[in-house]
Amino acid sequence: MEHKHFHSAVVYQIYPRSFCDSNGDGIGDIPGIISKLDYLKSLGVGIIWLSPVYKTPNADFGYDVADYYSINPEYGTMADMDRLVDEAKRKGIRIVMDLVVNHTSDEHEWFQSSIHPESPYRGFYYWRKGRKGNTEPPNNWTSNFGGSAWTYVPEADAWYLHVFGKKQPDLDWHNPKVLEEVENILRFWLDRGIYGFRCDVINQIWKDSLKDGKKTIWVCGQEHYLMKEGNHTILHQMYQDVFSKYDCMTVGETSYVDFKNARRFTNKELDMVFQFDTISSDRFLVPIFKTRFKPRKFKKTIFNWQRELDWNANFLENHDQPRSIARFGDTKKYYQESAKELATLLLTLKGTPFLYQGEELGMLDYPMFTPKDYQDPVNHYVYGLLRHYHFSEKRSLKLVHNENRDNARTPMQWNATKNAGFSTSEKTWLPVNPNYEKINAETEENDDTSILNYYKKLIALRKENPALLFGDFEPLKTKGSIMAYYRGYEGEMVFVLLNLTKKVQSLPRKISTMIGDVLLSNYPHAGLTYKKRLRPYEALIVKVK
Ligand code: GLC
Ligand code: CA
Numbered sequence: 315m316e317h318k319h320f321h322s323a324v325v326y327q328i329y330p331r332s333f334c335d336s337n338g339d340g341i342g343d344i345p346g347i348i349s350k351l352d353y354l355k356s357l358g359v360g361i362i363w364l365s366p367v368y369k370t371p372n373a374d375f376g377y378d379v380a381d382y383y384s385i386n387p388e389y390g391t392m393a394d395m396d397r398l399v400d401e402a403k404r405k406g407i408r409i410v411m412d413l414v415v416n417h418t419s420d421e422h423e424w425f426q427s428s429i430h431p432e433s434p435y436r437g438f439y440y441w442r443k444g445r446k447g448n449t450e451p452p453n454n455w456t457s458n459f460g461g462s463a464w465t466y467v468p469e470a471d472a473w474y475l476h477v478f479g480k481k482q483p484d485l486d487w488h489n490p491k492v493l494e495e496v497e498n499i500l501r502f503w504l505d506r507g508i509y510g511f512r513c514d515v516i517n518q519i520w521k522d523s524l525k526d527g528k529k530t531i532w533v534c535g536q537e538h539y540l541m542k543e544g545n546h547t548i549l550h551q552m553y554q555d556v557f558s559k560y561d562c563m564t565v566g567e568t569s570y571v572d573f574k575n576a577r578r579f580t581n582k583e584l585d586m587v588f589q590f591d592t593i594s595s596d597r598f599l600v601p602i603f604k605t606r607f608k609p610r611k612f613k614k615t616i617f618n619w620q621r622e623l624d625w626n627a628n629f630l631e632n633h634d635q636p637r638s639i640a641r642f643g644d645t646k647k648y649y650q651e652s653a654k655e656l657a658t659l660l661l662t663l664k665g666t667p668f669l670y671q672g673e674e675l676g677m678l679d680y681p682m683f684t685p686k687d688y689q690d691p692v693n694h695y696v697y698g699l700l701r702h703y704h705f706s707e708k709r710s711l712k713l714v715h716n717e718n719r720d721n722a723r724t725p726m727q728w729n730a731t732k733n734a735g736f737s738t739s740e741k742t743w744l745p746v747n748p749n750y751e752k753i754n755a756e757t758e759e760n761d762d763t764s765i766l767n768y769y770k771k772l773i774a775l776r777k778e779n780p781a782l783l784f785g786d787f788e789p790l791k792t793k794g795s796i797m798a799y800y801r802g803y804e805g806e807m808v809f810v811l812l813n814l815t816k817k818v819q820s821l822p823r824k825i826s827t828m829i830g831d832v833l834l835s836n837y838p839h840a841g842l843t844y845k846k847r848l849r850p851y852e853a854l855i856v857k858v859k
Contacts, residue, residue, distance in 0.1 A: 315624070315784075319408060319509070320563040320585065322783050323360025324661070324773055325668045329633045330367055330389050331375060332725045332744065333671055335737035342725070342736070344390035348398050353755065355405045357674060357766075358773030361563070362402060363410040363512050365633055367395065371421050373481035373691065375723075376412070377514060378419040382499045399507045408509030410563060415496050416515045417482040424495075425483050429470045437489045440475035442524065448472075454526045455535030460695035463535060477518065477539070479691060487519050487548055500556045510563035513584065517568040517575070520544035532600050541568075541575045549583035558582075565627050565666075573622040586627035586666060591615035593630065596641050601717040602696060607642055609814035610794025616663065617799075620787045626665030630656055631673045636721045640679055643851065644816050649676065651851040654768045654836035655812055658853035661772045662801065662810045664787040669769075671726050675758055676765040679721040680747055682711060689744055690719040720744055729756035768836065775834055775855065781808040782855075795819050796848065800858075808833070809856045813848035820847050830856040 315321075334346030344367065354362065366376030369384045376386065385395050399409050418425055428435040442452040444466065451464035452473055457480075464473040465480050475484045485492050500511070522542040527535030549566075557564055564584040568576070571589055579587045592615040598605045619626055630638040639645055643652025653676040660667050685697055693714050700710035715721070725742050727750040728735030733742055734750035747753075758764035776782045785801035785808065792798050796819050797812040809830060813819050830842045833855045842856045 317784070318561070318563070318585075320361060320666050321625070322777065323408075323666070324358060324776075325361040325363050325410070325666055326354055326357070326359040327363045327365065327632060327668060327670045329365045329671060329723055331365075332723050332736070334726060334728070335739065335742070338738040339388070340737050340739035340742040341388050343388065344385070344394040344398050348394070348401055351402055351405055351407065354407060357770055358777065359407060359669075361408050361410055361509060363565075363668070364412060366412045366414055368414075371419055371481065373419065373479055375689075377414050378417070378421075378479070378482050379414050380419040380421040381423075383502060396506065403507065408563075409507075410510045410512055410565075411503055411508055412514055413500070413511040413516075414514040415485060415499075416519045417476060417478060417484045420481045420483055429467060431470070431472075438485055438492055439483050440486050440521070440524070441470060441472045442475070444473050453524055453535065455524075455538075456527075456533055458533050459692050460699065475521070475524075477533075477535070478515075484521070485519070486521075487544070488521075493548060493551060497552065497556050500552070504556070504560045504562060508562075510557075510560075510585075511565075513564060513566045515569070516549070516566040516584070517541045517545060517571060517579070517587075520548060536570075540570055541572075546575075546578050546583060549579065553582050553584075557584075565668075573618075576623055580623065580625070586625060588627050588629060588668075589615075589619050591619070593635055593638075593641075602713040604641075604716045608794075609797075612642065613794060613797050613814065616659075616797075617789045620664055620789070620799075623665075626663065627668060628660055628663045628665045629668035629670070630660055631670035631722060632668070633670065633722055634719050636715075636717065637677060637679045638673065639676060642814075645678060648816050648850045650763075650765060651836050651849075652816075653765045655814070655851040655853040657765070657769055657772055658810065658834070658836065658855065659797070659812060661769075661776050662782055662799075662808075662855060664785070664801065667776075670722065672722075674766055674769040675727060675753055675755060677722075677724075677727060677753060678747065678749060679715070679718075680724050680745070682715060683718060683720055684711070687745065688714075688718075688720060689723070693718055693720065727754040729754050771834055779806075779808065779833075780804070781806045790824070792822060792825070793819075796821070798825060807858045809842075809854075809858045811842070811848065811852075811854045811856065813850065813852045816850045818847050818849060821845060828856075828858060830858040832856050 331342050333342040335342050336345035367389050368379045369381040370376045424435045424438050427433040428439050444450050451462045455463035457463045459479040466473045476482050518539050520542045521539045565586040566584045568587040569590050576587050595612045596607050697714050724744050725736035725746050730751045734746045758766035781801045781803040785803035788800040790798040795815045801808045836853045
C-alpha cells in the first residue's frame with residue numbers, strides 16, 4: 315500500500331460555529347480557527363476536517379449550501395479561508411472541506427432558477443407533478459428531518475424532492491450537468507490548496523426510482539436511493555476526472571453501509587468511508603432509543619470492520635452524535651479512565667482516526683436543553699412527534715436528549731473564564747456547558763494526568779510507531795468485556811488490551827502469561843508481565859517480547 319499523508323495523520327473535525335469566536339458575536343469563525351492552529355499542532359493533528367463554511371441560510375447550519383464558491387460571512391471571507399489553508403500548511407496541517415452535494419439550499423441560485431419550468435436548471439432537481447390532481451406528493455417518501463419528502467411550490471405548480479429538510483432540495487444526479495458543476499467545485503477548492511473532502515451523505519445521492527417506499531416507522535423510501543449502482547458509477551467518474559489527479563483525501567459519510575458496498579466505495583471511488591455500526595451499538599431501532607452499552611456488540615462491530623476493510627475511517631464522535639463517554643464509558647467514578655480507554659481504542663485501531671473537537675478534553679453532553687433552546691431543527695420535529703404520540707413531557711425531553719445534535723455542538727471549552735474562552739459576547743449561539751470550569755483546554759494543559767495530555771502522548775506514540783500506523787490488525791479472542799489485539803509490522807509487535815467495563819476483569823491464561831513493556835496506559839504503574847486482572851476501563855499499549 316502506498317502511504318499517503320492521511321494514512322499517518324490524525325484528523326480533527328472542527329464545527330466552525332462552535333470552535334472559536336474572534337470578533338465577539340457569539341459565533342465561531344475562521345480567524346478564530348487560525349488563532350488555535352498552534353493548539354492543534356501541539357495536539358499532533360495532521361488534517362483538519364472543516365464542517366461547511368460556505369454561504370448558507372443556516373437551515374441546517376451549513377449543510378444547506380447557497381453558494382459553493384463563497385464563504386459564510388459569519389465565518390469570514392475568502393481571504394480568511396486562504397490564510398487558514400496557508401498557515402495550516404506551514405504547520406504541517408492540511409485542510410479538508412465538507413462536500414454537501416446530495417442537496418443544495420433552496421436559496422442556491424440553481425434552485426431559485428429551477429422553479430421556472432423553462433429554466434436551464436429545471437433538471438438539476440426533482441420537480442414532479444403530485445398525485446390526485448397535483449394535490450398530494452408524488453410518492454410516500456418521508457424526509458430524514460420529518461414529514462413528507464416533497465414540498466409543493468405554487469409558482470412552479472409542482473413538487474420538489476428533499477430527503478432532508480424542506481430547505482435542502484435534492485440534486486438530480488441523473489443530469490450529467492450536475493456532475494459537471496460539482497467537478498468544477500472540486501477543482502476550484504483543490505486548486506486553492508484544499509487537501510480533500512468529507513462527502514456528506516454520499517451513499518444516497520442516486521435516486522434509482524421514485525416509486526413508493528416500503529412502510530417503516532422511520533424514513534420511508536430509502537431502499538430506492540441507498541447505495542445504488544448509479545451511486546458507484548458517479549463516484550468512480552469523479553475519481554477518474556478529479557480525485558485521481560490530485561494528492562488528496564476523500565472520506566464518505568455512508569450510513570447503513572455494508573462491507574460489500576464499503577469495499578466498492580473505497581476502490582477507485584473514495585479513499586475511506588465512515589461506518590455507523592459501532593456508534594449505533596447502543597441504539598435500538600431508531601437513534602432516540604438508547605440501550606444499555608453492550609461491550610460485546612461494540613467490540614464485534616469494530617473487529618468485523620477491521621477484518622473486512624484494509625483501511626478504516628475510525629471515529630467515536632462527530633457533530634451529529636452525542637458525546638461518547640456517556641455512551642461507551644462512564645461519566646462519574648471512572649470518567650478519566652474511561653475517556654482515556656476510548657482514546658486508546660481510537661488511536662490504536664488500523665485506519666485513520668477522526669477526532670471531534672472537544673473529544674480530546676473529555677467534553678460531555680449538555681445537561682438538558684429545553685425546547686426553547688433547541689437550535690437543531692430536527693429536535694423540534696422529534697419533540698412534537700413524541701408529544702403527539704402522548705409521551706410525557708419528561709420522557710419526550712429525555713428521548714430527544716438521546717440524539718440531540720446540539721449536545722456535541724456547544725462551544726469548545728478553552729479555559730475557565732467567561733463563555734469558556736470561546737467568545738466575549740453576552741450570549742453564545744448555543745450555551746456553554748456549565749462544566750467548563752473543570753473541563754477545558756487550559757486547565758488540562760497544566761495537568762499532566764489530564765485527558766488532553768493523554769491524547770497528546772497517544773498521538774505522539776502512534777506517530778513514531780509504524781506498527782500502530784501501518785501494522786496488520788489481529789484480534790485476540792477473549793470474553794466480550796475485554797478487547798485485545800495485536801498490531802504487527804515488519805517483526806515489531808504491539809499489543810493493545812482494554813477493559814471496556816467498570817468491573818475488574820480477570821485475564822485468560824493466554825494473556826496473563828505474556829511478557830512485555832508498557833508503552834502507555836491510563837493507569838500509573840501499569841505492567842503487563844504476568845498480569846492477572848484488568849482494573850476498571852484499564853487500557854494498555856504494550857511492546858511484546
Ligand atoms: C449529514 C450531516 C448532517 C446533515 C445531513 C444533511 O448527515 O453530517 O449534519 O444534517 O447530512 O446534510
Ligand atoms: Ca464570530
